[in-house]
Amino acid sequence: xxxxxxxxxxxxxxxxxxxxxxxxxxxxxxxxxxxxxxxxxxxxxxxxxxxxxxxxxxxxxxxxxxxxxxxxxxxxxxxxxxxxxxxxxxxxxxxxxxxxxxxxxxxxxxxxxxxxxxxxxxxxxxxxxxxxxxxxxxxxxxxxxxxxxxxxxxxxxxxxxxxxxxxxxxxxxxxxxxxxxxxxxxxxxxxxxxxxxxxxxxxxxxxxxxxxxxxxxxxxxxxxxxxxxxxxxxxxxxxxxxxxxxxxxxxxxxxxxxxxxxxxxxxxxxxxxxxxxxxxxxxxxxxxxxxxxxxxxxxxxxxxxxxxxxxxxxxxxx
Amino acid sequence: xxxxxxxxxxxxxxxxxxxxxxxxxxxxxxxxxxxxxxxxxxxxxxxxxxxxxxxxxxxxxxxxxxxxxxxxxxxxxxxxxxxxxxxxxxxxxxxxxxxxxxxxxxxxxxxxxxxxxxxxxxxxxxxxxxxxxxxxxxxxxxxxxxxxxxxxxxxxxxxxxxxxxxxxxxxxxxxxxxxxxxxxxxxxxxxxxxxxxxxxxxxxxxxxxxxxxxxxxxxxxxxxxxxxxxxxxxxxxxxxxxxxxxxxxxxxxxxxxxxxxxxxxxxxxxxxxxxxxxxxxxxxxx
Numbered sequence: 001x002x003x004x005x006x007x008x009x010x011x012x013x014x015x016x017x018x019x020x021x022x023x024x025x026x027x028x029x030x031x032x033x034x035x036x037x038x039x040x041x042x043x044x045x046x047x048x049x050x051x052x053x054x055x056x057x058x059x060x061x062x063x064x065x066x067x068x069x070x071x072x073x074x075x076x077x078x079x080x081x082x083x084x085x086x087x088x089x090x091x092x093x094x095x096x097x098x099x100x101x102x103x104x105x106x107x108x109x110x111x112x113x114x115x116x117x118x119x120x121x122x123x124x125x126x127x128x129x130x131x132x133x134x135x136x137x138x139x140x141x142x143x144x145x146x147x148x149x150x151x152x153x154x155x156x157x158x159x160x161x162x163x164x165x166x167x168x169x170x171x172x173x174x175x176x177x178x179x180x181x182x183x184x185x186x187x188x189x190x191x192x193x194x195x196x197x198x199x200x201x202x203x204x205x206x207x208x209x210x211x212x213x214x215x216x217x218x219x220x221x222x223x224x225x226x227x228x229x230x231x232x233x234x235x236x237x238x239x240x241x242x243x244x245x246x247x248x249x250x251x252x253x254x255x256x257x258x259x260x261x262x263x264x265x266x267x268x269x270x271x272x273x274x275x276x277x278x279x280x281x282x283x284x285x286x287x288x289x290x291x292x293x294x295x296x297x298x299x300x301x302x303x304x305x306x307x308x309x310x311x312x313x314x315x316x317x318x
Numbered sequence: 319x320x321x322x323x324x325x326x327x328x329x330x331x332x333x334x335x336x337x338x339x340x341x342x343x344x345x346x347x348x349x350x351x352x353x354x355x356x357x358x359x360x361x362x363x364x365x366x367x368x369x370x371x372x373x374x375x376x377x378x379x380x381x382x383x384x385x386x387x388x389x390x391x392x393x394x395x396x397x398x399x400x401x402x403x404x405x406x407x408x409x410x411x412x413x414x415x416x417x418x419x420x421x422x423x424x425x426x427x428x429x430x431x432x433x434x435x436x437x438x439x440x441x442x443x444x445x446x447x448x449x450x451x452x453x454x455x456x457x458x459x460x461x462x463x464x465x466x467x468x469x470x471x472x473x474x475x476x477x478x479x480x481x482x483x484x485x486x487x488x489x490x491x492x493x494x495x496x497x498x499x500x501x502x503x504x505x506x507x508x509x510x511x512x513x514x515x516x517x518x519x520x521x522x523x524x525x526x527x528x529x530x531x532x533x534x535x536x537x538x539x540x541x542x543x544x545x546x547x548x549x550x551x552x553x554x555x556x557x558x559x560x561x562x563x564x565x566x567x568x569x570x571x572x573x574x575x576x577x578x579x580x581x582x583x584x585x586x587x588x589x590x591x592x593x594x595x596x597x598x599x600x601x602x603x604x
Contacts, residue, residue: 029454030455032451053453054454056450058477058481059480059481059484061477061480063477064446064474064477064481065443066443067442067443067444067446067447067474068444068447068478068481070433070443070444070447071433071443071444071445071446071447071448071449071450071451072448072450072451072454073447074382074425074432074433074444074447074448074451075447075448075451075455076451076455077454077455079447094440095437095440095443095474097437098434098435098436098437098440099434099435099437099440099443102426102434103425103426103433103444104425104426
């Protein structure tokens with residue numbers, strides 16, 4: 001079971017990623033890591049030290065890395081290939097689509113610094129469309145863990161699950177959401193808080209912002225459910241439908257463009273199966289900017305206050 | 319390799335061409351030019367050099383092969399069928415609805431196809447990946463790849479060239495089918511690759527340039543490549559696009575051709591079949 005933690009702590013995600021990869025590699029000789037000259041930023045130095053022959057730092061050649069990872073998996077390795085989310089999607093879509101996806105292989109593509117978490121690297125480095133690009137690869141599982149507990153579970157279970165994955169992750173500190181040892185399931189959302197007036201659906205860094213929004217709403221007498229939809233694809237249709245029926249209004253919150261990500265996936269489910277008022281929080285049809293996180297959250301209307309406001313507007317549309 | 323063995327592989331190459339022609343003319347159109355130019359190297363690889371078992375296409379320690387110029391799939395399919403990976407009858411299904419022989423190579427669909435291709439430039443990377451994985455997993459197998467000379471326009475080829483050299487992948491052998499043509503014209507007209515072997519040598523590879531239609535030269539080049547320790551090998555095959563298929567050789571723009579004339583197809587098939595018989599007769603008399 002996945003349960004909310006009471007602890008207030010913030011953990012460095014890349015440290016957990018690297019430690020988990022080392023543990024996996026100790027057990028399984030097929031685990032390998034690839035990178036494109038971003039091994040330092042993703043914190044894989046200790047992995048390289050422990051398994052020098054199993055850390056392939058390709059240099060700055062993302063498309064080639066994606067293809068090499070596909071070929072390695074065809075030969076029996078389980079490759080985790082990392083670069084920034086913007087490059088993993090915009091530079092590797094063709095290789096991930098054909099060499100890995102259509103070939104039904106076993107590549108674990110890892111994309112860090114998603115969306116506005118690219119901070120000072122700005123528009124060029126903000127993967128605000130990575131999920132929107134990679135969701136077009138049939139059969140690829142798209143996951144965005146929100147904290148260290150979920151990241152560790154995701155890396156361990158992606159390694160054990162045959163198929164192509166895209167793991168979108170914050171490489172820096174993330175506030176802990178889940179109790180240590182929480183268990184998840186790919187394709188299933190996690191209800192973090194039940195409610196009857198509105199359902200807030202989020203993933204990644206927006207889970208914490210959304211929990212804060214639910215607290216704001218609670219103070220105003222609005223009972224909001226919160227769902228962590230950490231698997232963007234395949235999307236948990238049953239859970240979305242059941243909460244649409246139960247609460248009659250939904251709001252999605254994503255660190256991504258709203259027109260090709262989580263909000264659009266939920267909108268699709270609702271339109272097909274259960275038309276229900278939906279509000280969407282995320283970045284509009286604009287480019288990113290440089291800045292600190294509080295500025296960027298405000299600039300792109302992604303703060304807990306924005307989410308709470310969107311919830312109230314959406315409830316009025318019931 | 320003795321003369322009789324060379325003759326056997328010449329027969330194999332002639333049969334690959336014949337069956338490729340049958341596949342494409344059964345459908346009525348196809349990528350004939352670049353399929354015909356690689357028949358000889360396929361004959362040497364699948365007839366002699368590669369460690370494979372057609373009855374066990376997924377054999378763990380097999381050699382891996384990527385046909386990066388995936389549109390030449392029909393030549394690989396002919397090769398695989400002749401080796402017994404699947405029934406010869408299946409060749410008639412090329413590009414028919416529901417087929418397991420799509421225009422471009424797909425590992426999911428076709429027994430014996432190791433790596434999926436069709437977007438030019440990608441096969442070199444997957445073949446490098448197979449070679450790297452073999453090294454990590456402790457295998458002694460080789461990874462082979464064929465790219466086109468036009469395909470070398472792709473930046474991914476040169477990313478792969480850098481990585482394979484840096485990783486000292488001496489169990490990776492790359493063939494460049496230098497048939498001097500790409501879709502829109504000759505490679506010199508479109509985007510000249512210049513001295514391809516020289517470019518790979520400059521990237522730190524063992525590089526050779528040979529007659530891509532000579533069984534003995536291809537065989538010797540592979541043997542030489544296997545001796546090049548600590549570096550990947552590139553073998554530039556100087557070939558003729560459409561080689562051995564008269565209508566293709568006689569057409570300048572022969573990347574993709576239509577074959578609407580049943581009688582002309584029958585005559586060409588007969589001529590190609592006669593060549594197989596002729597070579598077989600020569601082999602018997604050796």
